[in-house]
Amino acid sequence: MDLQTLTYIIVGATFLLYIGIAVWARAGSTHEFYVAGGGVSPLANGMATAADWMSAASFISMAGLISFMGYDGSVYLMGWTGGYVLLALCLAPYLRKFGKFTVPDFIGDRYYSQTARTVAVVCAILVSFVYVAGQMRGVGVVFSRFLEVDIETGVVVGMAVVFFYAVLGGMKGITYTQVAQYCVLIFAYLVPAIFISLMITGNPIPQFGFGSTIEGTDTYLLDKLDGLSTELGFALYTDGTKSMMDVFAITAALMVGTAGLPHVIVRFFTVPRVKDARISAGWALIFIMILYTTAPSIGAFARYNMINTLNGPDHQGTLVSEAPQWVKNWEKTGLIKHEDKNGDGRMFYSGDARNEMTIDRDIMVLANPEIAQLPNWVIALVAAGAIAAALSTAAGLLLVISTSISHDLLKRNLMPNISDKMELRYARGAAAVAIMVAGYLGINPPGFVAEVVAFAFGLAAASFFPAIILGIFYKKMNKEGAVAGMLAGMVFTIGYIVYFKGIFITPMAANVPANWFLGISPEGIGTVGMLVNFIVAFAVSKVTKEVPAEVQDIVESIRFPKGAGAASTH
Amino acid sequence: MAFQSSEQASAYWRENVSLMLKLLAIWFAVSFGAGILFVDVLNAVQFFGFKLGFWFAQQGSIYVFVLLIFVYVVKMNQLDQKYNVHEE
Numbered sequence: 001m002d003l004q005t006l007t008y009i010i011v012g013a014t015f016l017l018y019i020g021i022a023v024w025a026r027a028g029s030t031h032e033f034y035v036a037g038g039g040v041s042p043l044a045n046g047m048a049t050a051a052d053w054m055s056a057a058s059f060i061s062m063a064g065l066i067s068f069m070g071y072d073g074s075v076y077l078m079g080w081t082g083g084y085v086l087l088a089l090c091l092a093p094y095l096r097k098f099g100k101f102t103v104p105d106f107i108g109d110r111y112y113s114q115t116a117r118t119v120a121v122v123c124a125i126l127v128s129f130v131y132v133a134g135q136m137r138g139v140g141v142v143f144s145r146f147l148e149v150d151i152e153t154g155v156v157v158g159m160a161v162v163f164f165y166a167v168l169g170g171m172k173g174i175t176y177t178q179v180a181q182y183c184v185l186i187f188a189y190l191v192p193a194i195f196i197s198l199m200i201t202g203n204p205i206p207q208f209g210f211g212s213t214i215e216g217t218d219t220y221l222l223d224k225l226d227g228l229s230t231e232l233g234f235a236l237y238t239d240g241t242k243s244m245m246d247v248f249a250i251t252a253a254l255m256v257g258t259a260g261l262p263h264v265i266v267r268f269f270t271v272p273r274v275k276d277a278r279i280s281a282g283w284a285l286i287f288i289m290i291l292y293t294t295a296p297s298i299g300a301f302a303r304y305n306m307i308n309t310l311n312g313p314d315h316q317g318t319l320v321s322e323a324p325q326w327v328k329n330w331e332k333t334g335l336i337k338h339e340d341k342n343g344d345g346r347m348f349y350s351g352d353a354r355n356e357m358t359i360d361r362d363i364m365v366l367a368n369p370e371i372a373q374l375p376n377w378v379i380a381l382v383a384a385g386a387i388a389a390a391l392s393t394a395a396g397l398l399l400v401i402s403t404s405i406s407h408d409l410l411k412r413n414l415m416p417n418i419s420d421k422m423e424l425r426y427a428r429g430a431a432a433v434a435i436m437v438a439g440y441l442g443i444n445p446p447g448f449v450a451e452v453v454a455f456a457f458g459l460a461a462a463s464f465f466p467a468i469i470l471g472i473f474y475k476k477m478n479k480e481g482a483v484a485g486m487l488a489g490m491v492f493t494i495g496y497i498v499y500f501k502g503i504f505i506t507p508m509a510a511n512v513p514a515n516w517f518l519g520i521s522p523e524g525i526g527t528v529g530m531l532v533n534f535i536v537a538f539a540v541s542k543v544t545k546e547v548p549a550e551v552q553d554i555v556e557s558i559r560f561p562k563g564a565g566a567a568s569t570h
Numbered sequence: 571m572a573f574q575s576s577e578q579a580s581a582y583w584r585e586n587v588s589l590m591l592k593l594l595a596i597w598f599a600v601s602f603g604a605g606i607l608f609v610d611v612l613n614a615v616q617f618f619g620f621k622l623g624f625w626f627a628q629q630g631s632i633y634v635f636v637l638l639i640f641v642y643v644v645k646m647n648q649l650d651q652k653y654n655v656h657e658e
Contacts, residue, residue, distance in 0.1 A: 066628075071609075074627035078601045081632045085597045088639045089590050093646075207629060211619035220619035238613065238624045248606050255601075273657045278646060282639035289632050296628040473587075559583055560655040562572040 007146045007380040014184055014384050015161055018391070021180055022165030022173045030424050033170030034101040034403055035269045040175055042276040046283020048178035049267045051185065051388070052396035053080075053258075053284070054291055055131070056138025059185060059389035064364030066299035067306075070229075072240035073299060075250040081285060081292050082251070083258025088281035091259060092268040094472045096277035097558040101269060102400075103262040103464060104408040110471040112551055113479040114413060119486050121408045123463045124262040128397040128404075129437070130456045131263075135394035136442025139387055145333055145366065146383040152443050158391060159439040166395045166402075167431045171270060174395045181388040186290055188385025192369045192378050193294050196301045199372060206297035214304075221300060228307055231315075233352030237303070242521075243513065249524030256530055257457030260465035263393075263400045274561035302364045305371050310349040310357060317346030317356075326370035335360035398438065402431035455497055458522075462489030462529025470537055475555045477537060480544035485537025493529035497522045572655050582653040589645055593638050601631040 027033040040048070058080070066073030098106055104124055108117025136155050143154025165173045190206075197209035201221060213220050219227075225237040235241045242250075258264065267284075268277045310327075312318045320338065327347075330336040337358040338347050349357040366386065369379045406427035411418060418426070463486045470477040470485075500511040500522045509515045511522065520528060557563075573579040604612055605627035612623030620629075650656035 071624055071627060074605060074624075077628055078605055078631050081635055082597065082601050085594070085635050085638055089593060089642055208618075210629070211617075211625070213619065222619055222621070222624070238621050244606060244609075248602060251601065251606065275643075275647060275650075275657055278639075278643045282636065282643055285636050285639055289636055293629055293632055556579070559586070560572060560579075560653070561650055561657050562655040564657060 003376045006376050007383050010380045010384045018177045021177045022169045025169045025173045025176045027170035027172045030420050032172045036172040036175045040270045042280035044179050045271050045280040047182045048175045049284035050287035051178035051182035051392040055393035056135050056390035059386050061362050063295040063298040064361040066296050067303045067364050068361050070237040070240050072242045079251045079254025082255040084285040086259040092277045092281050093274045094558045096268050097274050097564045103265050111479040111482045116483050121404050124404045127456045128400045132394050132397040132438040133441035135390045136438050138390040142383050142386045155442040162395050163435050166398050167428050178392045181392040184388040185385040188381045193298050195374050196372045206294050210297035232350035243519050245519045246521050249520040249527045253461050253524045253526035256465045257461040260460035263396045274564045302368050317348035326367050335363045398434045401434040402427050405430040458493045458526030461526035462493040466533040475552050478541050478547045481537040481541030484540040485533040488536040489529045489533030492532045496525045600634045605631050
């Protein structure tokens with residue numbers, strides 16, 4: 001059977017599965033729509049959180065980035081997992097005990113202020129839209145390569161599926177669909193990794209193959225890669241080029257940003273007890289770990305394979321006429337380009353003047369099974385896995401957007417008297433509109449989608465994280481301090497990113513290390529934004545009115561588990 | 571108030587925060603410490619086919635993160651029992 005038919009069958013079967021689950025798990029109340037009725041088991045919640053968390057970026061882009069960045073790619077590995085420790089230890093249990101639906105709920109009630117609530121709503125919506133546009137784009141890319149339809153059609157099909165289960169099922173539908181999507185995506189990620197690990201090192205476990213010798217030689221894979229890198233004029237694979245300061249700042253910004261992302265935090269409101277909130281962060285990280293420890297192995301295998309196939313076994317370059325099929329396939333999409341600079345009719349890939357190849361980092365995971373000449377069903381599976389990763393994250397984000405509008409903005413702010421039924425109707429309407437906007441952004445991506453990902457994490461790190469931490473651990477933090485801190489952190493972070501990246505305006509300075517503050521790139525500036533938030537919040541709270549006694553009592557009461565009821569509106 | 575006295579409440583909170591800080595110290599040590607600040611020193615050590623610092627940055631830190639969360643869960647459940655603030 002040819003690849004395209006197989007891909008249609010496998011992707012189609014997964015879509016039927018998701019829709020079947022959606023019909024089974026319809027939401028009947030806002031309680032079910034927002035937090036799945038609060039009755040999800042910690043194991044299922046952990047799995048759903050993992051699928052929610054691992055986006056098109058984790059599935060498609062990350063191993064490719066690591067493959068090209070080597071050691072520098074560690075910022076994503078540590079950054080996007082370490083945040084779960086912060087979540088489990090410092091946030092999730094307390095927010096669960098607090099027992100509301102959303103992050104703006106917590107900020108608004110803890111800081112007894114509609115201003116604080118509004119700032120939080122704006123942040124939540126901004127962060128989520130930035131993120132979701134990238135997911136829809138990911139679906140489009142996969143469709144266009146494997147099903148050979150245009151990106152537009154791909155995005156529309158993806159929108160239709162998400163529309164169906166997000167609008168119908170709310171958090172309940174999304175949670176159970178995400179459990180299925182996790183299974184699809186992790187299977188799709190591991191199968192090619194195991195095959196390739198076996199082929200290169202003879203060890204079936206990619207995490208071990210990563211540290212093994214290349215089959216038939218005494219050379220360790222990583223030593224071989226370091227050797228190839230030196231020979232071809234790249235930085236050492238195990239060393240990288242970023243400064244230590246920058247690696248530190250980016251890792252911290254991603255960790256803290258993870259712990260402050262509203263679509264991740266809201267997952268911990270869906271479990272019945274505080275105890276379950278703690279352990280579901282643990283389950284989530286186990287499920288995430290499986291992919292995140294495999295990714296760097298894939299990165300190293302892919303780099304080795306790619307250099308070998310492009311430059312040939314004798315490292316003189318491969319004749320264009322003898323180019324492997326995967327190079328031809330991906331050249332059609334424009335994601336691989338070859339320019340025969342020295343006119344010898346051969347392709348050559350290196351990090352210096354001899355280089356003739358332009359290779360898009362995003363294709364490594366998708367092309368990997370083709371590079372390793374794996375059977376067609378594995379390639380089709382990878383396509384289904386990439387779509388599962390993109391859809392599960394998109395659905396979680398759309399829910400945050402619709403909840404922010406129907407619950408935080410309408411119910412808690414503009415029209416407090418609406419009935420539960422009306423609110424549910426507004427939530428569904430908002431989800432539908434959000435999907436349209438996301439789809440539009442996926443088809444017409446603003447030129448800066450890649451840049452704004454850093455934005456989303458930086459913003460979450462500089463706004464939500466300090467406000468929530470202080471809200472739990474520092475009883476004396478008042479509304480004036482929290483609002484001033486969030487605004488200062490946000491303005492600083494947005495300002496710094498815009499200054500170098502020039503979103504909406506032309507950049508005001510070249511985005512190079514020499515110009516950066518303390519050598520910290522815009523990707524890592526959220527760490528400094530967070531510190532600015534903490535400092536401003538402390539300073540302002542010292543000179544303004546004290547926190548009312550009843551709010552201090554609330555803080556006391558979230559610090560121990562006993563008496564945690566279901567998440568509720570009042 | 572679920573606690574018998576406010577002394578009990580602050581004792582529970584003190585133990586909770588001290589456990590959290592200890593675990594966060596390990597969290598910091600394996601990622602920012604071994605994986606970033608001291609990566610060059612540790613890279614002098616060979617660990618199977620890895621340089622040790624590189625292994626911490628791309629593998630080891632993640633395994634330790636998972637362990638930390640499970641240790642926290644077990645210890646906190648014990649603490650909740652001890653102060654009788656656990657859930658039904």
